[in-house]
Amino acid sequence: MTPDIRVTIAGTEFVNPIWTASGCCGYGEELANVFPLSKLGALVTKSITQKPRMGHRPPRTAETASGMLNAIGLANVGIDAFISDKIPWLEQQPTKIIVNVAGSSIQEYVNVSARLADSPRVDMIELNISCPNVDKGGIEFGVDPVMTEKCVSEVRRVFKRPIIAKLGPNVTDITQIAKAAEAGGADALAIMNSAFGTSVNIDTWRPRLTNNRGGLTGPAIKPMALLMVDVVYRSGVKLPIIGIGGIATWQDVVEFMLFGATAVQVGTQLFVEPDAPVKIAAGLKAYMKTKKLATVADLVGKVQRW
Amino acid sequence: MIRPSCEETVLLRHRDLKHNYYSLTFGPYSRAKECRPGSFIHVHLPHTDVYFRRAMSVAAIDPKKKEIEIIFKIFGRGTTLLSKFAKDAKLDILGPLGAPFALPTKTERVVIVAGGVGFPPLMFLATDLVQRGYDPKKIEFFYGGRSDGDIVERARIKKLGVNFHVTTDDGSLGEKGFVTRSVESFIKAHGSEKLRLYGCGPDAMLKATNDLGLKYELPGQLSLEAPMPCGIGVCLGCVVKTTRGDYVRVCVEGPVFNIGEVEL
Numbered sequence: 001m002t003p004d005i006r007v008t009i010a011g012t013e014f015v016n017p018i019w020t021a022s023g024c025c026g027y028g029e030e031l032a033n034v035f036p037l038s039k040l041g042a043l044v045t046k047s048i049t050q051k052p053r054m055g056h057r058p059p060r061t062a063e064t065a066s067g068m069l070n071a072i073g074l075a076n077v078g079i080d081a082f083i084s085d086k087i088p089w090l091e092q093q094p095t096k097i098i099v100n101v102a103g104s105s106i107q108e109y110v111n112v113s114a115r116l117a118d119s120p121r122v123d124m125i126e127l128n129i130s131c132p133n134v135d136k137g138g139i140e141f142g143v144d145p146v147m148t149e150k151c152v153s154e155v156r157r158v159f160k161r162p163i164i165a166k167l168g169p170n171v172t173d174i175t176q177i178a179k180a181a182e183a184g185g186a187d188a189l190a191i192m193n194s195a196f197g198t199s200v201n202i203d204t205w206r207p208r209l210t211n212n213r214g215g216l217t218g219p220a221i222k223p224m225a226l227l228m229v230d231v232v233y234r235s236g237v238k239l240p241i242i243g244i245g246g247i248a249t250w251q252d253v254v255e256f257m258l259f260g261a262t263a264v265q266v267g268t269q270l271f272v273e274p275d276a277p278v279k280i281a282a283g284l285k286a287y288m289k290t291k292k293l294a295t296v297a298d299l300v301g302k303v304q305r306w
Numbered sequence: 307m308i309r310p311s312c313e314e315t316v317l318l319r320h321r322d323l324k325h326n327y328y329s330l331t332f333g334p335y336s337r338a339k340e341c342r343p344g345s346f347i348h349v350h351l352p353h354t355d356v357y358f359r360r361a362m363s364v365a366a367i368d369p370k371k372k373e374i375e376i377i378f379k380i381f382g383r384g385t386t387l388l389s390k391f392a393k394d395a396k397l398d399i400l401g402p403l404g405a406p407f408a409l410p411t412k413t414e415r416v417v418i419v420a421g422g423v424g425f426p427p428l429m430f431l432a433t434d435l436v437q438r439g440y441d442p443k444k445i446e447f448f449y450g451g452r453s454d455g456d457i458v459e460r461a462r463i464k465k466l467g468v469n470f471h472v473t474t475d476d477g478s479l480g481e482k483g484f485v486t487r488s489v490e491s492f493i494k495a496h497g498s499e500k501l502r503l504y505g506c507g508p509d510a511m512l513k514a515t516n517d518l519g520l521k522y523e524l525p526g527q528l529s530l531e532a533p534m535p536c537g538i539g540v541c542l543g544c545v546v547k548t549t550r551g552d553y554v555r556v557c558v559e560g561p562v563f564n565i566g567e568v569e570l
Contacts (some may be wrong), residue, residue, distance in 0.1 A: 015474065023541075024540060024541065026540045026542075028538060030538045030539045030540050030558075031540065033308075033309040033310065033538075034309065034311065034312075054552065054553055055542060055545070055553065057547075058543075058544070058545055058546070058553075059533060059543075060542065060543050061533060061535050061541065061543035062533075063356075063357060063358050063533075063535070065355070065357075066355075066357055067357060068357070068358070068535060070541075072541075072543070073555070075542050075545075086363050116563070126398075139370050188567065218357060219357070232492060262456060268535075270536065271358060271359075271535040271536035271537075271540070271541050272350065272357065272358060272359060273312065273350075274310075274312070274376070274400070274536070274538055274540075275311075275312060301464075
């Protein structure tokens, strides 16, 4: 029996639970040169804002122990160019398309989402209310339950297909934010965004990012992300969780699912291994066969606590 | 459109070129013949604590044997670890990557400006041109370094039959002074007609070469280096500002840029 790794989230069926993480796969074109996108559960685009953004001055990335710091600064083409130049190509791709939306005001989230609502091939949107890298990159919404609920509910009015709220770890209690997103009408939660961090060059005494601080990603943050998924899964929030944070192997995916993730996103590992999603999906299938699991849903939340 | 792929290769030859320079040859690598002068590969360092790959410009290829050579100098942890891999080690290569050098026309005289560890893609370029039947006497290969230890693979470059000019900052080999000063003397003596510049080296040398190109209105290209998490254009970490004011990716739009195209 071939294990079934399809998953369904908010009524949408995905061929597998392995998606790309926003900011780590551009708008998909480069990855499509490496492997057929039909192998992906979904492609999550780079954050789109209303106006094009150049991003921060380099250096924008710094390698760290088992990970990286980044402060790209939400560099993106803006919603107009996204719709005219990127959507036509994305519409042809044999995978689910999830567009990540960022903004510096609730109105910006609403405006961008309304434009995306006109593109039927955009299967879902993911609200980036937790980008740590720009003064107004949404984090002020994602750290405040009231603002989170307002942001999600206002977008809900203009975008009728599923909405994912992407939450970050840089908060006192992520369950409060998760509940707010649920109350605002989100259909799923993506947990988690990058963690605040920084590093300094000891020769020049300059921070290694011109932004002076950035977001930490990669395997270094996996244990933090697992705990965030775990606490939200057990908080009474009913929404499906998409786990993110340092996923590099199929074993990592199994861990996230055991703690309650229905699907996952692979981010920084794409830089090391651009075809990682293909290998991870194959590994997950083999694991399920060994464990005699019929569907991948049989793993979700099945951690056996001490 | 080149489609990069990941491929495990074997370290066939490991040469210590002294003064912290190393040459590693990998094979069989099925994409070897698709690597052009200016192309780079992204090398994974297995079983080490270094997370990202390391971008390495291609120094030479042997299309028949499907071999690829890189030459690098130890700068940090990644290059230190890379230098320690022994013959028969298996390393994963992501490639081929980057936009290669544009070739000169037959009537142009090629002026190569190599600074220290920037010489490998330029040695590849000179080798490729000679193999294509380009007259080696129309290639001026300027190679500068801090001292004689930084001028590696001399015999190999000379053997191409190119006009070889060496400079060192301390005068321990060749002419004393910066390589770009030597290049400028040549341009003045020769005249700027039908010259094409190719440069790769430290930032200050690239900037000086770019300035020479603008001053004497010479066409040409420079190969840049930047910290490169992904190498395939998705992370936007390696960007450089163009003179138009926008950012471009060193890994995809580069690493080779036209003179005057980017801010240095």
